[in-house]
Amino acid sequence: MRAAFYILLTILFIPMVYARADMRNSYLVKKSYQDTLIENIVKEEAVLEAVIETKKAPEKDKVQYISQLTRYGFKNLFNKFGYNPALPYSSQVNPHAELYMQDYLRNHTNNLIKMKSWGMPYFNLIDNIFTQYGLPKELKYLAVIESNLSTGATSWVGAGGPWQFMPYTARELGLVVNNNFDERRDYFKSTHAAARYLLQLYKQMHDWLLVIAAYNGGPGRVFTAMKKSGSRDFWALQYYLPEESRNHVKKFIATHYIMETNVGATRLNNNALFTPLGGRRLYDTEKIITxxxxxxxxxxxxxxxxxxxxxxxxxxxxxxxxxxxxxxxxxxxxxxxxxxxxxxxxxxxxxxxxxxxxxxxxxxxxxxDSNIPNNKTVYPASKPTPKKKKNH
CATH class of the missing domain: 3.30.70 (Alpha-Beta Plaits)
Incomplete structure (x- = not known):
């Protein structure tokens, strides 16, 4: 009788022992995952912070690491995190995005198509610099919606240059802005600064659509939208953002669509060439150094x-x-x-x-007061201002 009792007790107890062992193993696995996740986040923030603080492009061994971090930032725009030009656009983009950008496309398609031609040197330049920071090349289109790629662009609040930095933000990013110099209008230096600023915002947002909204309205407004909506998904929190910030994202998506597809190519008027430098082109050749x-x-x-x-x-x-x-x-x-x-x-x-x-x-x-030599530069002088007619 006693032997039967012990056998019954053993039968009941052994599963409990295994169950507790499984629970402990599950806890250890979960804790190990959490520890690894925390370590990765700490490492990620340290790498990005170093780039932001040193105000220069990261070492080559860090670039690949950063590019792996940033490539997932378009997870809420594209199905596969990034755009693949070999596949139809509609098969990759979030369905929310297609409806979101229709109004902007209706009004701005022609200008964007023209920009494909005259803007190529600018895009090549930005691509070259963003690659040094491990940033997705799609982000170059942010300069389109900020300034139309113009170095001379100035907003009513005082933001200037192709990346529309306010003076205090530009100085924080290492640019010189005073009565004598304004490096916001230097394409090279301001694009390096833009790369660092985008990394700074990505470090906080971990999503490029949110970064673009924050670039326009400030990170504080995006964090407020996150809190009110309870989400970090742009499509879920968009209506908690100011309309201007929502539209900024819409403009970015629409610009990317036009620039990366052949839509409307036959409507391009090759005789029309917009020149954003007061009548002067940045440079005629579409090539930059390798x-x-x-x-x-x-x-x-x-x-x-x-x-x-x-x-x-x-x-x-x-x-x-x-x-x-x-x-x-x-x-x-x-x-x-x-x-x-x-x-x-x-x-x-x-x-x-x-x-x-x-x-x-x-x-x-x-x-x-001579003419420029025969091998003159490719930056012709601006058109002379028409003479005013004398009053009779």
């Missing part, structure tokens, strides 16, 4: 009345090649009084050896 060329280049900050064509002549460099390394050189130098000169390392040595002679000839050119 990664290999960038690795073998040297950079020197210069100031003074330098002229790109004369520099190119002295260092025996074709003007087209010079413009690839220094798009918008004369314009940037004219606006800011100083700019970064980028040249192949051997050409930089030639420039440094002759920079005073070069500057002297550039100044003499201005004093003589």
């Amino acid at each position: 990664a290999a060329e960038a690795a073998n280049s040297a950079t020197q900050t210069i100031s003074g009345k330098y002229n790109g064509a004369i520099i190119a002549k002295y260092i025996d460099m074709g003007i087209d090649s010079f413009n690839r390394y220094n798009p918008g050189f004369d314009n940037r130098l004219s606006i800011n009084g100083q700019t970064d000169l980028v040249l192949p390392a051997d050409k930089m040595q030639l420039f440094l050896a002759s920079k005073y002679q070069i500057l002297n000839e550039c100044v003499q050119l201005l004093l003589d």
